[in-house]
Amino acid sequence: MDNTTQVEDVAAALAEVKAELEELGHTIEVIDFGQLTYKTGIAEATVRALFAGQPVSPEEIDPPFKDQLRFLRETRLKEDGRKHTFLEVANAVGVAKSTITNLLNGTRRPGFEISKDLAEFYKAPGFFTIGPKKALLDALEPVLVQARFLAEFKGGGVEHVALRGSLADGSDQLDQELRAAIQQVVEMARASQAPAETGGADDDPELRELTDKVRLLSPTHRRSVMGIFRSVVGLTKRDE
Template identity: 55%
Template sequence: MDNATWVEDLAAALAAVKSELAQLGHDLDVIKLSDITYETGIPEGVIRQLFAGEQVTADEIDLSFKERLEFLVRTRVKDDGTPYKLTEIAASVEASKATISSLLSGTRNPGFEVSKKLAEFFRVDPGFFSVRGDKALLRALEPAMRQARLLASLKGQNVELLALRGSLAGGSPQLAEELQEVLEQVVAKAQGAPKPAPEDDPELRELTDTVRALPDRKRRRVMTILRTFVGME
């Protein structure tokens, strides 16, 4: 498939995403595009251009290895906020500082093992350096769209407790996969049930029972998130 074809296919896919968002009652702001950029390296401005139906080039979407590595060096920092030194990166992948410098300058191509170790060091998906830009973008949008659909399902379902709707809309990284699965179970069952009286809320009971049924480790993670949402921590 040539570049023009997959770029056109990507534009069509994003037009479909935008249309679905509108049907769900959302606008594009429900997706935190800065997070999509963080996951893929594709500039937020380019993503907005794609959603707006504007023309972009393949090179703006499918970044080179050099551009992807530069992005990780710039955005993945130590816990204290300082960037990693080239010597630290080199040591982590069992390469020389000169090798990392050459990769960043684009004068050298990486081997498979170096790419794999760099992905591990920066804690990104193993395919970060190899997956084509359009595929990476659509993959990164999947959880955001899943949250958008869940958010639409929550509307009018009397499941606005714990400020969850706001957290979902913001793409909160604290919304663990386990908690989202619990909510989806609750919504799926609640949609077929009559709306309860405020003093007798089966959705709340259902949420409580589902959380209780989780394995201990998973339940503790979910409860930590819930306590954060309601201001208990």
């Protein structure tokens, strides 16, 4: 794929994201652009231009390696807030200090292993290799997940939903359990708003099934699930 086609491909992918957000009742302003840039290394102004259908250069969405490495060094800091020294980085990935210097000034091109090791050192796996389209879509997926669930909750008549973070975060098993359980919460909310003659929520077999399922979870998973439930149905206290 040439550079021009790559830009068009990224722009088309973001257009689909924008269209879905608008269909779900949101604008792109629900996106945390600062976090998006942190995850991808692509400047906010560039992403906004792509969303707006404005032209950008290939280098803006796929900067040279030296710029990407400099970005990681400036944003992935030590606990004391300082940058990792060239020597610290070199020792961590098993190369000479001069190698890091040459990579940063662009006089040396990295091999795959060095790229991978540097990304892992900065806790940004795949940063140099997955490409701008996948990087942006991966970073935007949690936003779409939240928007889809929020639309479903509102469709069920549930108000004041306060989901914190992406439902895709955490273990795969817990993620699947949460998705299934939250879907049942939607159905229970719909049932509870039905006319009284259709039966109360206390007699709802789905409620009994959900209760039994939650009881079977481990204590740790049960607390995680109940925390989500409390947030979803508006029981979370302001100071929690």
